[in-house]
Amino acid sequence: MPTPTPSLPSLTRDQVLRALRQMDLDGPRMPLSTVYDLVYQGRRYAPRAVAQLAFRLATEQPEAAWPLPAGAPTNRVLEQLDFTIATKRPTLENSSLDGDVAAQEQMQELYTGQPSDSAPAKLRKLPPTPAAPQAAPSVAQEPAPTYSLPPAQPYDRAAALAELFISAEKLDAALAALRRRHNLILQGPPGTGKTFLARRLAWLELGATDAARVELVQFHPSYSYEDFVQGFRPDAQGKFQLQNGILVDFCQRAAQDPERPYFLLIDELNRGNLARIFGELLLLLEADKRGPAYAVRLPYAPAGSPPFFVPANVHFIGTMNLADRSLAPLDYALRRRFAFVSLEPEFGAPLRELLAAQGVPAPVSNQLITRLTALNQVITDDPDLGPDFCIGHSYFCQPPAEPAAASAWLQLILEQEIAPLLDDYWLDQPAKAAQQKKKLLA
Numbered sequence: 427m428p429t430p431t432p433s434l435p436s437l438t439r440d441q442v443l444r445a446l447r448q449m450d451l452d453g454p455r456m457p458l459s460t461v462y463d464l465v466y467q468g469r470r471y472a473p474r475a476v477a478q479l480a481f482r483l484a485t486e487q488p489e490a491a492w493p494l495p496a497g498a499p500t501n502r503v504l505e506q507l508d509f510t511i512a513t514k515r516p517t518l519e520n521s522s523l524d525g526d527v528a529a530q531e532q533m534q535e536l537y538t539g540q541p542s543d544s545a546p547a548k549l550r551k552l553p554p555t556p557a558a559p560q561a562a563p564s565v566a567q568e569p570a571p572t573y574s575l576p577p578a579q580p581y582d583r584a585a586a587l588a589e590l591f592i593s594a595e596k597l598d599a600a601l602a603a604l605r606r607r608h609n610l611i612l613q614g615p616p617g618t619g620k621t622f623l624a625r626r627l628a629w630l631e632l633g634a635t636d637a638a639r640v641e642l643v644q645f646h647p648s649y650s651y652e653d654f655v656q657g658f659r660p661d662a663q664g665k666f667q668l669q670n671g672i673l674v675d676f677c678q679r680a681a682q683d684p685e686r687p688y689f690l691l692i693d694e695l696n697r698g699n700l701a702r703i704f705g706e707l708l709l710l711l712e713a714d715k716r717g718p719a720y721a722v723r724l725p726y727a728p729a730g731s732p733p734f735f736v737p738a739n740v741h742f743i744g745t746m747n748l749a750d751r752s753l754a755p756l757d758y759a760l761r762r763r764f765a766f767v768s769l770e771p772e773f774g775a776p777l778r779e780l781l782a783a784q785g786v787p788a789p790v791s792n793q794l795i796t797r798l799t800a801l802n803q804v805i806t807d808d809p810d811l812g813p814d815f816c817i818g819h820s821y822f823c824q825p826p827a828e829p830a831a832a833s834a835w836l837q838l839i840l841e842q843e844i845a846p847l848l849d850d851y852w853l854d855q856p857a858k859a860a861q862q863k864k865k866l867l868a
Contacts, residue, residue, distance in 0.1 A: 439507040446471065462501060464850055465510045473511060476499045494607060541843030578634040586626050591772035593821060600627060603765035604741060608713045610738060611695065613746040614769035617716050617818020620745035621693050623769065627743060628689035637682075641676050642691045651705050656726045668726055673707070673735060680736045686741050695744035700760055710736040711763045743864040748814035771818045783823070794822060794836055797866055801844075804862060817838035817844060840866055 435483045446466055463470040474496040482490045494500045587594055591769035606611045613619040628640045641752075643654070652659060654671045661667045670678075673690070680688035706722050709715060721733035744832060745763070773795045781791045802816040821843060824834045845863045 427462070431741060435504060437443055437507065438499045440508075441482045441484045442476060442481055442504065442509065443506055445476050448479060448483070449476070459806050460787065461513065464504060464792060465514045470512075473504055497623070500715055501648070503644065517711070527699070559810075562721050575637040576635070578636040579639075581626075581628065581629040581633065581635050586630055586631060590626060591776040592623070592769070596767075600767045601630060603767060604743065606713070607763075607765040608738075609711055609742045609744075609764045611705075611744045611746055611766050612769060613748055615749050615764055615771060615816045615818050616747050617820040618769040618771055619778065619818070619820050620747075621691070622768055622820070624691050624693075624743040624745055628691065628741070631687050631689070631741070639680075639688045640691065641672065641689070642693060644693040645695055645700075645703065647699070648699060649698045651703055652726075654703050655705060655707065656724050658726070674724075677734070677736055680740045684739055686739065688737075690742050692742060692744040695840060696746045696756060697750070700862070701757055704760065706760055707736070708763070710734075711742070716740070718810045719780055746765060770813070771798070771802055771816050773802070773819055776820050779820065781825055784825050785827075786825045786832045787829055790836055798822075801848075801862060801866060805851070817847070837867070 449471060462473050464473045464476050474492065477500050478492040481492045482488055505511055586597060590597065612624055614620060629635050632639060650712045651657060652671065654673050656670050656674055659669045676690055687693060710720060716736050716738040718735050719737035723733050778791055778795060797818055805811050805815050806813045821839055825832055848859050848862050
């Protein structure tokens with residue numbers, strides 16, 4: 427004789443809906459079943475857990491036990507109340523692993539980083555036995571450097587004047603500004619040797635070409651406070667950790683060597699979002715607010731960590747290209763903390779002497795200086811451009827070793843580097859661009 431079907435407990439659809447709402451309000455849902463799911467409004471629930479809670483709400487007995495086992499008996503009750511029961515839920519929506527419970531649990535661990543408590547014990551990852559060999563974890567890291575810092579060489583004022591295209595008076599004025607403010611910005615048209623001069627100013631103050639006490643960083647539109655000062659960034663294992671930026675590391679090094687100056691060079695300073703990059707450093711930049719007495723707590727620093735300060739022996743030298751139309755003017759709060767030195771193109775005696783020393787024939791040098799001087803005058807007089815857009819001399823500071831190749835070298839620079847720049851300068855005046863290129867390349 428067939429086994430009689432047990433009588434089903436009395437539940438209503440409203441009671442089950444109350445149970446579902448209660449589960450959602452309680453936070454994380456109970457562990458999902460590995461065989462069946464109750465699907466309601468795009469969410470999945472363990473059928474027996476839903477029936478258990480609905481039964482307790484209906485009987486008003488918090489400890490009441492649902493009398494039917496999981497599986498078909500419980501599912502039949504819920505299906506009679508117009509609820510959908512699905513088999514073997516996919517962990518990920520539209521997953522190709524639908525129906526493969528073990529693979530689903532592994533995928534869930536991949537996304538959460540935690541083993542699933544709802545998986546049966548036989549499906550959970552077991553720790554390897556002591557005898558089982560374990561592969562070394564892969565670590566992402568930069569390749570080891572194959573070079574070392576060059577040895578420091580003595581450097582003095584005479585050596586600087588021999589390779590710089592500025593007068594002795596201007597060099598002395600730049601050094602005086604750096605010593606007075608501790609913060610200096612070299613500004614001017616592109617190609618006027620701003621970065622070249624910044625490094626030489628640091629060497630002059632150090633008295634040697636000491637690369638260990640000079641750090642160079644270049645700002646750009648995606649550069650941030652987290653890169654420069656401090657923030658959470660991925661480590662070699664791919665985990666986000668609180669890490670110091672270039673500034674904090676540099677200042678810590680300088681603080682351990684207080685008797686000697688250190689220089690942080692910031693190339694293309696105005697290409698970054700300065701207010702966001704510097705943050706509270708705006709206060710600490712001032713020459714009279716250096717040292718532990720003016721230390722501040724960094725926003726990312728954990729409680730109890732020492733506050734940060736800029737040591738008195740740290741100097742900042744920035745460079746600014748004034749011809750970039752995409753850049754906004756400097757924030758006035760930042761501007762008043764720096765001294766400014768302007769550089770101009772130098773197509774005079776210094777460049778002529780450099781070219782002659784490297785074997786460039788005099789007719790080629792004369793042609794270069796004459797044409798670039800005339801072109802810069804046209805650019806300066808143009809109301810839409812002005813002196814900030816003049817052509818700098820650094821285009822011509824590396825002549826060929828063979829004097830016979832000097833003429834072709836000059837022609838290629840004019841054609842391939844200067845002429846395209848003129849097309850951009852007079853983009854809306856092609857006739858004027860063509861006229862100036864014709865004079866330049868004649």
